[in-house]
Structure formats: C-alpha cells, structure tokens
Amino acid sequence: MEMEDWIESMRGGELVVIDEAGRSTVSQGQGGDLLDTENLTESITVEGYMLINQGRVSSEGQETDVSDVGVEDLTDGFIMVADESRVSEGLDTHKAKGEALLTTELAGQGFDKNREMIWSWLMKDEVSSIGIYGMGGVGKSSLATHIHNQLLQRPTSFKHVLWITVSQDFSISKLQYLIANAINLNLSNEDDEKKRAAKLYKALVAKGKSVLILDDLWNHFHLEKVGIPVEVNMCKLILTTRSLEVCRRMGCQERIKVELLTKEEAWTLFKEKLGHDAALSPEVEQMAKLVAAECACLPLGIITMAGSMRGVDDLYEWRNALTELKQSEVRPHDMEPEVFHILRFSYMRLNDSALQQCLLYCAFFPEGFTMDREDLIGYLIDEGIIQPMKSRQAEFDKGQAMLNNLENACLLQSYIRKENYRCFKMHDLIRDMALQKLRENSPIMVEVRERLKELPGKDEWKEDLVRVSLMENRLKEIPSSCSPMCPKLSTLFLNSNIELEMIADSFFKHLQGLKVLNLSSTAIPKLPGSFSDLVNLTALYLRRCEKLRHIPSLAKLRELRKLDLRYTALEELPQGMEMLSNLRYLNLHGNNLKELPAGILPNLSCLKFLSINREMGFFKTERVEEMACLKSLETLRYQFCDLSDFKKYLKSPDVSQPLITYFFLIGQLGVDPTMDYLLYMTPEEVFYKEVLLNNCNIGEKGRFLELPEDVSALSIGRCHDARSLCDVSPFKHAPSLKSFVMWECDRIECLVSKSESSPEIFERLESLYLKTLKNFFVLITREGSATPPLQSNSTFAHLKSLTIGACPSMKNLFSLDLLPNLKNLEVIEVDDCHKMEEIIAIEEEEEGTMVKDSNRSSNRNTVTNLSKLRALKLSNLPELKSIFQGVVICGSLQEILVVNCPELKRIPLFDPVLGIGQIPLRRIQAYPKEWWERVEWGNSNSKNVLQPLCVLQEALYY
Structure with a gap:
C-alpha cells in the first residue's frame, strides 16, 4: 500500500451530500480518490483542472481513473446496502467503476417507481437504451443521478459508469471530447470527426460492459457519428431530455416520463423544505399552500421557493410573497416559465445586494462546474463583493455565511469533501436565470x-x-x-x-x-x-x-x-515587486525561484497572506528575519532549512502577534514524494496551524524540537534519531495538538514512556497516523513500579481515528487498561504489520508488557466497550489471531474490512441492544472467501443474518 493512499485515508472521509433541507447524507461509491485534496482542489476550481464526470482531468487534459488509485478506493468502493438481496459470489458480479455524484432526496411515489422501472430495464439484456424525459425542473437529472450512484453501490455485471452532461450547446465533436476525457482517451491531435469516432468506439468497447448516461440532451444525433457502441454487452445508454421526440429519434427502446408531483406530494415536499421545525398558524399555512400551488408541482420550483421562505412566519410577508410571485416576469421560451419566475422571485427575495451579486458571480463558471467555496470567496474579496474587514479570516467567515445563506435558500447545492472544507455547484436552470440577470444589469x-x-x-x-x-x-x-x-x-x-x-x-x-x-x-x-x-x-x-x-x-x-x-x-x-505597497496576498509556492531578494518583504507591509515554498531546495535563511517583521501577516506558509532556522523564527522578537493560520515545513521539497504530497494536498484557505518536519535531527525524546504552543497538526517523517516522543518538549507545550503523523522514522520505538511524574500529553489528539516505523512496538510504555494505570489520565481521551501501517515490530495494538481512554475512538485501521497478533491485549502486570494469555477460554467472558467505533479495517496481518479474547461492545459499528488475515478465527463484536452479530453494520468486506466461510461470529445464526452485507469478491485484494 502506497504512502499517499494511507495519508489520504487518514485525512479523508466519506463524501457527504447536503440537501436543500440542510440534511447530510453519505454518498457511497468509489470514494477514496475523490478526497485526493490538491487534485480535487484543482479539478473543482477554475485554475486549470475541471471535474469531468468520472475522472480528474489534468491541465494537460489527461484523466486519472479514480477507481484504480489505491487501497482506500478498494475499501470505499465495495459497499452493500442493507436491504439488498444476497450478493452473488461469482466473478461476474462486481462494483462498477465511477465516482458518486451529488444527489438530493426526491419526493413522490413516482420517483421510486421510476427508479425501480429503470433498474429493471438495465438488468435486461434485451434493453440497451433508455430515455428519461419531462419538463425542466421536474427531476430528470436527479433521477438519473440516483440510478448512476446505485450502479456504483450494487454489484452488477457493469464495469464502468460514465456520466456526461451534454446541455444546449451540443455538437458531435464536443460530445466526442467529453466522452474521451471521461475514459482517459486523448483525441486532441485528431481533427477528423470520423477518425475520432473510430478511436472512441474502440476505446469504449475495450472498457467492457458499461453504462453511458447523457444528461440534458436537447437534440438527437447518430450514435455512430460520435462513436458510441450501444449494444447489450458493450454499452447501455441512458439519456435525459425535455423532448419525447429526442427519445424516439435516438431509438430508445424504453422511455419513461417524469411527471409533476401531485398537489399532495407538492405540499409535503414544500413543508419538508420549509424545515421540520416550521410551526405555521392556520392562516399562514393556508397562504403557504397557495404559494406552494404557484410552484406548479415542479420539484425544483418547490424546493427553491420553500428555501426562500424558510423561517418566515408572518402572514403579511407570505401574502406579499404570493402577490409578487404571481406578478413576477416570465422568462423567454428557452426555459420553462413555471420554473423561471420562481427562481427569479427567490433571487429577488435575497434582499441583500452582496448575496445577489455572489449568486450571479457563480454563473461566470461553466455549467455543472463544481467549485471550492474558498476559491469563490477569494474572488468575491477581489471583486469587492465582500468588503474589506479586520482580518482575512473575518472576510472568509463572511463569505462562508453568504454561501450558507444561498444554500439555505436552495440556490446552491453543497457537499463536504473534508471537515470544514466544502464545495458547491449551481443547477443549470438557476445558472441560466443568473446569466439573464447579469445581462440585464x-x-x-x-x-x-x-x-x-x-x-x-x-x-x-x-x-x-x-x-x-x-x-x-x-x-x-x-x-x-x-x-x-x-x-x-x-x-x-x-x-x-x-x-x-x-x-x-x-x-x-x-x-x-x-x-x-x-x-x-x-x-x-x-x-x-x-x-x-x-x-x-x-x-x-x-x-x-x-x-x-x-x-x-x-x-x-x-x-x-x-x-x-x-x-x-x-x-x-x-x-x-518592492513597489507593491498595497499587496495583501502573495503566493510563491512550488516554483523555481533561486532566492528571495533582500529588501522586498519589508516593503510589502500590508501582506496578510504569504506562501513561500520552492519546488526543490529552499530559500536562503537570512530572509527569516525579514519575514518575521511583517506586522500585518495573518497566514504564513514557509519552508525552513532546518530546526535551527525554524527556532530562529519562533524566537524572533519581531514576531509580535500570533498568526491566525500557518503551515511550517522544516526540510527539503523535491526529494521526498511523501513530503511533497502532504504539502501539495493541504488547502490554503482553511484556517489551521500545522508543522511538518522531514529528515531533521529532533533528538532523543524530541529535545531539539520546539513548536508553537497553538499548533494543531504535526507531521514527522524520516527523522531517525529519536527512540520516543516523551514527556518533554514539545508535546507538553502543545495542548492544542489534534493531529499527529509519523512515518519512516527508523529508531522510534514508542510514542510515550509514562512515569509517575509524566504530564498528560496527547489529551486533545483526534487523529493518529503511524506508518513504516520498523522498530515501533507499542503506543505507550511505562517506567517504574509506581506508574499509575493509564486510565487515570486523559492520554488519547479525544482520539477519533487511529491508522497503523507497516510497523513490523508491533504485536499488539492496545492494552486493555488503555481502552477506557478511547471512549471517542471511531476508526481503527491496521495494515501490513506482520507480527501483529492481537488488537486488544491483556497486560501481564509483573512485566509491564502485553503478552498472549494462555487461558483463552477464561478470558472470553471479559467485556470491554468501544461505543463510538464506526469502522474496523484489518489487512495483511498474517499473524493476527485475535481482535480480543473477550467481547467488545460496539453499538455504532457500521463497517468491517478483513483482508488477508488467515489466522483470525473469531469476530467478538456485540451490540447490547440488538445482540451478538446484530450490530448496525452497513457493509462487510472480506478476502479470501475461505476465511469468511470458517470465521466464527457470535452465535451460529449471526453469519446468516450478516451474509447479505458481505462482499465476497475474489478480486478484492490489497
């Protein structure tokens, strides 16, 4: 398993979609690579990388297949829904490759019926093309999106799922290029349309049995002109369009019309989007029903209108809204008037010029464009839409609040890629409305x-x-x-x-x-x-x-x-450069500058943001003093030569005020791909405080290392001189540390050596990641006979995620007496630890070391609790014999992965309410098949209950 994949699994998470009501749902699918931070950042911002459906397109136009990148993709890609029938165990059933798309919950009995009908057609060999049609805003694309994601979630015979947004500006060549980009085929050097079609046809056939979804098709075309092989065992086609005639002329074998909601369904959806806490008086409710009726039973209109009226309980305001809605202008023929006047009304109801300008500004980006919130906020600041404030953080907070308002009004759709790091997109009809408003203004x-x-x-x-x-x-x-x-x-x-x-x-x-x-x-x-x-x-x-x-x-x-x-x-x-006295933001990251000339930085006295990191090597150290005297600086990303250089900055008397956010790199770029990756993937406008060290002498027990007291994340790589990081500086002086990463430190043996006088450290830590530490054998050791038990302090009391990989000297992960401290632990991942025998071990007190208990049967009555554990992932542990000799109560467990752990005979997991084997699992992933057949799980009936959740995929491997 590659280092980058582990880092990504440590930092990433599941894709969370926020619908119009503000509820979050987990979007399953090939989720691992979606969180590749810098690549995704580039793909969803305007800086040269665009998200083209199923892949990432680089600035050179080349796509990376998101389903082939690493272990986390395999982990997140094999998902089984709890209510599915038993999974086929043959080789012909697997998860299709693709990337889950943003979805929203849809109302109405017709939606579920349509989804089930389309799914049944897809499973029939005789059906190769399906048309979904209906008026704008009725939910065609949303229905197709649910089908797309369902194809990723359920094992089927399809190998790939491709989503292409076509839109009004259709041409054969444009469609060819869009599909080519989605399958990583370079057609940029081919000018002849027929030759492009031949190459595209050949490439699609080579992909195997696939589903191609063409969204928002306005005109028919001949499939052979594009190069689409729509045949049973090659490529099935699903298209969405506003015209039944397009479905007919495209030769769709099955067609389904997405109808309007019934009045009852429309009112139910309207109330839902108003908010579950909305308690309306009878008079207001009657007026709200009239407003809802003006939405013509169109889901998009209902969702948008309800969003704009959320929180309003005044009868006069509802009555005025109804009057204005009835009088609002109707847009031209190229958009349904039933939708347009609702969208226009919602825009006008923002009642805030900055909010309106923010919404309109989004229309300058392409249709279907997915963008970082922070990047858009940066533009809003540049354009003066967000007025200058006391600090950059205040400006970004203002921008986040503005975007939240637009999402609450259902005018933008948001999803979370990472904690506090959201992206958004705009519905194409809302974008059309915004463009028209821009042209009017x-x-x-x-x-x-x-x-x-x-x-x-x-x-x-x-x-x-x-x-x-x-x-x-x-x-x-x-x-x-x-x-x-x-x-x-x-x-x-x-x-x-x-x-x-x-x-x-x-x-x-x-x-x-x-x-x-x-x-x-x-x-x-x-x-x-x-x-x-x-x-x-x-x-x-x-x-x-x-x-x-x-x-x-x-x-x-x-x-x-x-x-x-x-x-x-x-x-x-x-x-x-020295003349730019008003410069607030200067980013010199990842370039080949030979040096930073003396005297420039002191002239940039208004700088609030400064990033200086060479692509290779580092700048001369004498610039540290100049940098320290920037009195207005709030954010600093800087690369120091070594720890002495870093210490010189920390001790500088000119550093008069604490930074709001920083990323300090100590070491050299361009020589360590892992370091480059960590720095490359770190977002710049998320307000954090992080230090990253590479190939430094930190000293035994970290005695050469100093840190800012407010550091929240620390990464240490290839620092080979330390055997432990104990109760000395820097950790006892870093009370805010929440994330700790260490990799390829050859001498490190333990994190902490506890003694009677040890202070509490790592008490605020939430994420711990350890990788490729060849002599590391235990998290905590204890010195002296008077050492108090671990549960008497708060070490690891806030730990949520623990990832251990390639630590060949570890035999056990936890001692039993450490477990009470781990009451907040949510994720455990252990990979490639060849001597690991037990996850939770009972400690032999007289030796102070964890050993295998000879009396296993007596320990089966021992009960311990990991109440918040959501995921347990164990892989490539050839000596692992036990998770725990007793029973582990874990009422929150949703995911288990066990791959290549041949000696593991028993899964001792228990839910106190549902019973043994009845924990609320959503998915189990196992390899090989023989292991699953012989592993003991609770009572004899447990495995039968859990069988539908388990993917027994012969191709699943690490």
Missing part, C-alpha cells in the same frame, strides 16, 4: 467550455463590456490584430485555456480598467510589455502557468492586492 460575455480556438469576433467586444469569461476553451494565441476597446472591462477570465501560448502586446492596450485578470493554467512563457500599464489591476492569477518565465515590471501596479504565482517556471521575481 450590465454587458457581459460568457463563452466558457465552448472549445473556442480563436477569440470572439471584434463585434462581440462591446465598448461597455464589464466582465468577460472565456475559461476552459482551446485558445492557442491572441494575435496582434486583437486589441479590444473595452475601457470598462474589470474582470477577464482566460484561465484553463491550456494551449494558450502567446498574448500579443496589443491585447492589453485598451483594457486599462482591468481589476481582476486570471491567466492560470495557460502555456504562456511570458506576459506582454503592455501588461505593465494595467494600473488598476487588483488581482492577478498566474497559477499553474508552468512555462511562465518572464513577467514585465510590476512597478506601476500600485493597486495590486493579490498576486498568485504558484507553480510557475519563474527563477527570479518580477522587477518592481
């Missing part, structure tokens, strides 16, 4: 993901244009003939045109009003000289311009507040 140009190879024509560059978004196209150059006269243009997105190599000097000549310019993820080697005259520029994004080696002087750009130079090829900073 001011002239804009939005041509995104259109595969444009040239800039729009001169006639489209109106003199009064305010914002232009041309992101994710195929522009290769901006020639000298293009010099738009747009003095009012304030925002220009050219990012993610990954083939853009040249911008002529004439282009910026008449764009003097530009404030926000995004050229990220382009192939430009340099910026033209005219760029230096953009004196009103406040934000410049050049992230992932990996060929960029030259930027002209920035001396005139005195208004610049944000400069993002991540992952460029710059070896020297641009001239004039």
Whole structure:
C-alpha cells in the first residue's frame, strides 16, 4: 500500500451530500480518490483542472481513473446496502467503476417507481437504451443521478459508469471530447470527426460492459457519428431530455416520463423544505399552500421557493410573497416559465445586494462546474463583493455565511469533501436565470467550455463590456490584430485555456480598467510589455502557468492586492515587486525561484497572506528575519532549512502577534514524494496551524524540537534519531495538538514512556497516523513500579481515528487498561504489520508488557466497550489471531474490512441492544472467501443474518 493512499485515508472521509433541507447524507461509491485534496482542489476550481464526470482531468487534459488509485478506493468502493438481496459470489458480479455524484432526496411515489422501472430495464439484456424525459425542473437529472450512484453501490455485471452532461450547446465533436476525457482517451491531435469516432468506439468497447448516461440532451444525433457502441454487452445508454421526440429519434427502446408531483406530494415536499421545525398558524399555512400551488408541482420550483421562505412566519410577508410571485416576469421560451419566475422571485427575495451579486458571480463558471467555496470567496474579496474587514479570516467567515445563506435558500447545492472544507455547484436552470440577470444589469460575455480556438469576433467586444469569461476553451494565441476597446472591462477570465501560448502586446492596450485578470493554467512563457500599464489591476492569477518565465515590471501596479504565482517556471521575481505597497496576498509556492531578494518583504507591509515554498531546495535563511517583521501577516506558509532556522523564527522578537493560520515545513521539497504530497494536498484557505518536519535531527525524546504552543497538526517523517516522543518538549507545550503523523522514522520505538511524574500529553489528539516505523512496538510504555494505570489520565481521551501501517515490530495494538481512554475512538485501521497478533491485549502486570494469555477460554467472558467505533479495517496481518479474547461492545459499528488475515478465527463484536452479530453494520468486506466461510461470529445464526452485507469478491485484494 502506497504512502499517499494511507495519508489520504487518514485525512479523508466519506463524501457527504447536503440537501436543500440542510440534511447530510453519505454518498457511497468509489470514494477514496475523490478526497485526493490538491487534485480535487484543482479539478473543482477554475485554475486549470475541471471535474469531468468520472475522472480528474489534468491541465494537460489527461484523466486519472479514480477507481484504480489505491487501497482506500478498494475499501470505499465495495459497499452493500442493507436491504439488498444476497450478493452473488461469482466473478461476474462486481462494483462498477465511477465516482458518486451529488444527489438530493426526491419526493413522490413516482420517483421510486421510476427508479425501480429503470433498474429493471438495465438488468435486461434485451434493453440497451433508455430515455428519461419531462419538463425542466421536474427531476430528470436527479433521477438519473440516483440510478448512476446505485450502479456504483450494487454489484452488477457493469464495469464502468460514465456520466456526461451534454446541455444546449451540443455538437458531435464536443460530445466526442467529453466522452474521451471521461475514459482517459486523448483525441486532441485528431481533427477528423470520423477518425475520432473510430478511436472512441474502440476505446469504449475495450472498457467492457458499461453504462453511458447523457444528461440534458436537447437534440438527437447518430450514435455512430460520435462513436458510441450501444449494444447489450458493450454499452447501455441512458439519456435525459425535455423532448419525447429526442427519445424516439435516438431509438430508445424504453422511455419513461417524469411527471409533476401531485398537489399532495407538492405540499409535503414544500413543508419538508420549509424545515421540520416550521410551526405555521392556520392562516399562514393556508397562504403557504397557495404559494406552494404557484410552484406548479415542479420539484425544483418547490424546493427553491420553500428555501426562500424558510423561517418566515408572518402572514403579511407570505401574502406579499404570493402577490409578487404571481406578478413576477416570465422568462423567454428557452426555459420553462413555471420554473423561471420562481427562481427569479427567490433571487429577488435575497434582499441583500452582496448575496445577489455572489449568486450571479457563480454563473461566470461553466455549467455543472463544481467549485471550492474558498476559491469563490477569494474572488468575491477581489471583486469587492465582500468588503474589506479586520482580518482575512473575518472576510472568509463572511463569505462562508453568504454561501450558507444561498444554500439555505436552495440556490446552491453543497457537499463536504473534508471537515470544514466544502464545495458547491449551481443547477443549470438557476445558472441560466443568473446569466439573464447579469445581462440585464450590465454587458457581459460568457463563452466558457465552448472549445473556442480563436477569440470572439471584434463585434462581440462591446465598448461597455464589464466582465468577460472565456475559461476552459482551446485558445492557442491572441494575435496582434486583437486589441479590444473595452475601457470598462474589470474582470477577464482566460484561465484553463491550456494551449494558450502567446498574448500579443496589443491585447492589453485598451483594457486599462482591468481589476481582476486570471491567466492560470495557460502555456504562456511570458506576459506582454503592455501588461505593465494595467494600473488598476487588483488581482492577478498566474497559477499553474508552468512555462511562465518572464513577467514585465510590476512597478506601476500600485493597486495590486493579490498576486498568485504558484507553480510557475519563474527563477527570479518580477522587477518592481518592492513597489507593491498595497499587496495583501502573495503566493510563491512550488516554483523555481533561486532566492528571495533582500529588501522586498519589508516593503510589502500590508501582506496578510504569504506562501513561500520552492519546488526543490529552499530559500536562503537570512530572509527569516525579514519575514518575521511583517506586522500585518495573518497566514504564513514557509519552508525552513532546518530546526535551527525554524527556532530562529519562533524566537524572533519581531514576531509580535500570533498568526491566525500557518503551515511550517522544516526540510527539503523535491526529494521526498511523501513530503511533497502532504504539502501539495493541504488547502490554503482553511484556517489551521500545522508543522511538518522531514529528515531533521529532533533528538532523543524530541529535545531539539520546539513548536508553537497553538499548533494543531504535526507531521514527522524520516527523522531517525529519536527512540520516543516523551514527556518533554514539545508535546507538553502543545495542548492544542489534534493531529499527529509519523512515518519512516527508523529508531522510534514508542510514542510515550509514562512515569509517575509524566504530564498528560496527547489529551486533545483526534487523529493518529503511524506508518513504516520498523522498530515501533507499542503506543505507550511505562517506567517504574509506581506508574499509575493509564486510565487515570486523559492520554488519547479525544482520539477519533487511529491508522497503523507497516510497523513490523508491533504485536499488539492496545492494552486493555488503555481502552477506557478511547471512549471517542471511531476508526481503527491496521495494515501490513506482520507480527501483529492481537488488537486488544491483556497486560501481564509483573512485566509491564502485553503478552498472549494462555487461558483463552477464561478470558472470553471479559467485556470491554468501544461505543463510538464506526469502522474496523484489518489487512495483511498474517499473524493476527485475535481482535480480543473477550467481547467488545460496539453499538455504532457500521463497517468491517478483513483482508488477508488467515489466522483470525473469531469476530467478538456485540451490540447490547440488538445482540451478538446484530450490530448496525452497513457493509462487510472480506478476502479470501475461505476465511469468511470458517470465521466464527457470535452465535451460529449471526453469519446468516450478516451474509447479505458481505462482499465476497475474489478480486478484492490489497
């Protein structure tokens, strides 16, 4: 198992979808790689990576198959729903590869009926194409999404599930490229449509039996022109469309219409989305029913309208809402008027200009675009939609509150990728409404993901244009003939045109009003000289311009507040940097700068955010003092040469105020893929405090190591001189530490050596991850006969997640007397510990070491409790004989994985309410099959009860 996969499993979690009512649900599927933080960050932001359905597309246009990346994908990918019938044990049944999509709960008896009907058709060999049709906002895409995720969750004969959003701007070539990207096929060098079709056909056939879902199809086309092999044992097709005629002309063998809700169902859904705590007076309820009736029984309209009225209990306000709703304008013919006037009304009800502007701003990104909340908030700050506040954290808190309001109003949909790190997307109908409102308010140009190879024509560059978004196209150059006269243009997105190599000097000549310019993820080697005259520029994004080696002087750009130079090829900073006295944000992460010239940092006195980490090596140490004197600094991400360099910063008298957030790396990048990965995956706008060490001399018992007192996360790798991390500095001075990671530290034997005078350490720790520690044998050792029992202190009292991997000297995980401290433990993962014999061991007091008890039968009556344990994952433990010799009460256990543990004979897990073997499991994963057949589980009937939950997949391995 690779280090990156373990790190990801430690930091990641299940995908949680938040529906319009604010409820969270776990989205199952190939979840592991979805949490690959930096790749996902890039895929869902505008900086060059876009989420294309089933995979990640890199800035070069290449997809990574999310189902083939590592152990966590296997772990999260094999899921069984509790009410499923018994799983086939043959080789022809398996989980399809793909990535779970965002879903919402849908109301109405028709939804379940339609879902069951479509599923039955999919299971029939004679049906190869299915059409789902109905009016806009009725729930076609939501129905298809549930089918898509169900295909991932249930073992079937399908190998892959592909989701493609087609939309109105359909063309054969665009559809070919979308499907090709989803299956990791590069068609960029093939101009001939027929040859593309042949290559696509061949690639899809090679994928094996698959399901292709085409969402939002507006026009019919010939399958062979695209290269889609719709045949029983090749590719089954599901399409959603607003037209029955499209279903017919596409040759759909089965067709199903998604009907409107009944009035009763509509009112039930409306009440549900108002909130379960909404207690309406009879008069208000009657008025609310009239408002609900105006939603024409359309789910999208009901959900959006109820969201906008959530928390309103005043009769006059409901009556006014009904009046306004009846009088609101009807949109043009390209969107159903029944939906449009509801969406428009919900937009108007925001009653906050900043909220309205925030919603409209989302429309500048492509349809179906999934975006980091933090990235959008950054844009809102750049644009002045979020007004300057006392701190960056306050501004981001304001932005999070704004997005929460939009989600509560059901105008944005959110999901959680990581604790406190959300993403969102906008429904295509809401985006259409927003675009229309934008065009009403001011002239804009939005041509995104259109595969444009040239800039729009001169006639489209109106003199009064305010914002232009041309992101994710195929522009290769901006020639000298293009010099738009747009003095009012304030925002220009050219990012993610990954083939853009040249911008002529004439282009910026008449764009003097530009404030926000995004050229990220382009192939430009340099910026033209005219760029230096953009004196009103406040934000410049050049992230992932990996060929960029030259930027002209920035001396005139005195208004610049944000400069993002991540992952460029710059070896020297641009001239004039010292003149940027208003700069608040400077990101130099992952570049090739030779040094940070003396005297620049002190001139950037307004800096609040600073990130300096070279792609390889590190900067000269004398800049530490300059960095320490930045009085306004709130966030610092910095790479120190060694611990003495780090200590010099910590002890500097110029560090007058504590940072709100920091990420300190001590060691060198570019020589350790694990270190690079950890730093690369760390989000920048989540407010945390983290220190990461690589290949440093931390000293026996950590005596050379000092930490900030408020550090919340610590990672130590390849520090070979320490045998333990005991009751000395730094841990007794780090009371806020919540996450601890250690890997490849050859001499480490234990974390803690407890003595009578030991202080309580690791008492706030929530996540512990230990990997590839060849001499590590125990979490805690005790010195001296007077050492008090472990449960007398609070060590590990808040621990939630424990991951141990490749620790070949460990024979036991816990001692029995440590268990009372682990009352909050939720996840246990142990992998590749070849001497591990027992998970919970009874300690032999006279020796102070954990040993195997010779009287196993007497210990079977011993009962212990892990009441919050949700997941137990054990793999590649050839000597593991016992989880515990007694019984473990674990009433919250939902997931068990046991792979390659041949000596494990018994699963002693018990629920005090439901009984032995009746714990609330959702899934069991096991390998090999023979192990499951012989393992003892509670009483003789337990295995029969649990059999439907178990995936006995011969191909399941670590």
